[in-house]
Amino acid sequence: MAKKIVVLGGGTGGTIISNNLRRHLPKDWEITVIDRDDRHIYQPGMLFVPFGIQKSNTLVRSRKKYILPDVNFVIDEITHIDPDKKEVKTKNHKFSYDFLVISTGCKIVPEENDGLMDAWGKNAFSFYTIEAAEMLQKKLKEFVGGKLVMNIAELPFKCPVAPIEFVFLADWYFKNRGIRNKTEIELVTPLPGAFTKPKASAVFIESAKSKNIKITTGFELNAVNGKEKYIESVKGDKVSFDTLVIVPSTIGDKVISDSGMDDGIGYVPTHHNTLKALKYDSIYVIGDATNVPTSKAGSVAHYEADVVVFNIMSEIHGVKPEEIYDGHSTCFIVYSKGTSSLIDFNYKIEPLHGMFPAPKFGPFSLLKETKMNWYGKLGFEWLYWNVLLAGRHLGAPPTLVMAGKEVG
Numbered sequence: 378m379a380k381k382i383v384v385l386g387g388g389t390g391g392t393i394i395s396n397n398l399r400r401h402l403p404k405d406w407e408i409t410v411i412d413r414d415d416r417h418i419y420q421p422g423m424l425f426v427p428f429g430i431q432k433s434n435t436l437v438r439s440r441k442k443y444i445l446p447d448v449n450f451v452i453d454e455i456t457h458i459d460p461d462k463k464e465v466k467t468k469n470h471k472f473s474y475d476f477l478v479i480s481t482g483c484k485i486v487p488e489e490n491d492g493l494m495d496a497w498g499k500n501a502f503s504f505y506t507i508e509a510a511e512m513l514q515k516k517l518k519e520f521v522g523g524k525l526v527m528n529i530a531e532l533p534f535k536c537p538v539a540p541i542e543f544v545f546l547a548d549w550y551f552k553n554r555g556i557r558n559k560t561e562i563e564l565v566t567p568l569p570g571a572f573t574k575p576k577a578s579a580v581f582i583e584s585a586k587s588k589n590i591k592i593t594t595g596f597e598l599n600a601v602n603g604k605e606k607y608i609e610s611v612k613g614d615k616v617s618f619d620t621l622v623i624v625p626s627t628i629g630d631k632v633i634s635d636s637g638m639d640d641g642i643g644y645v646p647t648h649h650n651t652l653k654a655l656k657y658d659s660i661y662v663i664g665d666a667t668n669v670p671t672s673k674a675g676s677v678a679h680y681e682a683d684v685v686v687f688n689i690m691s692e693i694h695g696v697k698p699e700e701i702y703d704g705h706s707t708c709f710i711v712y713s714k715g716t717s718s719l720i721d722f723n724y725k726i727e728p729l730h731g732m733f734p735a736p737k738f739g740p741f742s743l744l745k746e747t748k749m750n751w752y753g754k755l756g757f758e759w760l761y762w763n764v765l766l767a768g769r770h771l772g773a774p775p776t777l778v779m780a781g782k783e784v785g
């Protein structure tokens with residue numbers, strides 16, 4: 378009988394791992410990937426939509442087109458996972474598995490934030506869905522000056538650098554439109570700094586200062602008041618706005634909590650280094666669906682996929698999974714249309730200065746705003762669709778490489 382691997386979610390992580398597994402496993406292993414629709418969204422591009430740098434219709438492609446033909450792609454809503462029976466239920470089918478990979482991601486839930494829906498689309502906006510990013514683009518076009526506040530409702534959230542990129546791009550955009558002197562920009566975050574890692578955070582705070590962007594830290598959102606135009610923290614602090622851009626509360630998919638497999642906010646408790654679900658045998662988790670303490674980012678899903686393919690192959694050969702994954706994450710941080718910075722770090726090692734990927738030659742500079750990094754950011758989209766989703770890699774290990782980094 379054919380052996381079966383079922384992959385839940387055909388987004389960044391699910392597509393990469395299905396193709397990667399297909400390249401490594403013999404044909405008697407059946408691979409099935411399930412997603413609710415056939416719309417693969419290049420999510421990093423959503424940051425550019427509000428500023429008119431990228432058109433939203435260029436961000437969506439068919440999932441099926443990017444999944445190898447000898448992987449079964451099923452469009453259906455996943456409704457239940459039964460780890461004891463090794464079975465997954467969808468609205469219309471039932472699937473048994475030998476190994477399960479959970480890559481159901483996470484999503485924003487603005488309806489969970491007090492007062493936010495009353496202001497949504499009026500003076501509160503987001504760019505974490507295509508529809509929201511399009512609404513925000515219209516709003517920014519009409520913006521003639523005033524106070525723009527970028528708020529992160531709570532932790533954890535997807536792509537922790539995106540809000541910093543948003544305020545930097547807003548500075549560039551308003552300067553370009555000649556209304557920067559009429560505009561205040563403020564980033565209001567629950568983090569103790571501009572980013573999760575203190576050293577990189579200090580660099581971003583300096584950059585924000587030089588762009589006259591205010592950063593308010595340690596602000597845990599309690600409510601949005603769209604009528605009186607302020608956000609209020611759980612401590613009772615208020616920040617006023619004319620236009621609010623928000624990363625609403627974020628949770629893992631409902632199927633994880635409905636199946637009783639979550640940590641309370643929809644994420645699967647996952648071993649930080651093997652990426653195996655902590656409570657279940659034969660289940661691995663990658664991407665935004667895990668609760669591992671690193672960024673919820675596409676680069677992370679890609680590195681994790683390599684580790685999980687290795688560990689599933691090991692288990693098939695009767696060998697225990699290895700503790701390989703180190704929290705490795707790599708992200709460009711756009712500073713303006715034309716310049717970007719880059720960070721590369723893991724659970725233990727913070728972003729450092731240096732060159733990437735080749736020591737001395739780069740061509741990309743770490744923790745530094747350069748034109749070359751901007752070209753890297755633009756080129757990444759091509760790499761995403763043509764190389765990474767195909768489950769190929771670039772010859773580098775999935776773990777952090779210290780060569781090229783300035784230590785001390």
Ligand SMILES: Cc1cc2nc3c(=O)[nH]c(=O)nc-3n(C[C@H](O)[C@H](O)[C@H](O)COP(=O)(O)OP(=O)(O)OC[C@H]3O[C@@H](n4cnc5c(N)ncnc54)[C@H](O)[C@@H]3O)c2cc1C
Pocket residue numbers: 385386387388389390391411412413414419420421422423424453454455456480481482483504505506535536539630631632663664665666673674675676677678707708709
């Ligand atoms: C604005 C923005 C900018 C970003 N910028 C960057 C960046 O510059 N660099 C970077 O590395 N990352 C970036 N990211 C993050 C990156 O896009 C995500 O971390 C990555 O896509 C996570 O992959 P994933 O497979 O875990 O989840 P996803 O790609 O979101 O895929 C999850 C899939 O599961 C499916 N699914 C979930 N539940 C069910 C169900 N019950 N039934 C059927 N299907 C289901 C969903 O439809 C979805 O297709 C950004 C994200 C945003 C929002």
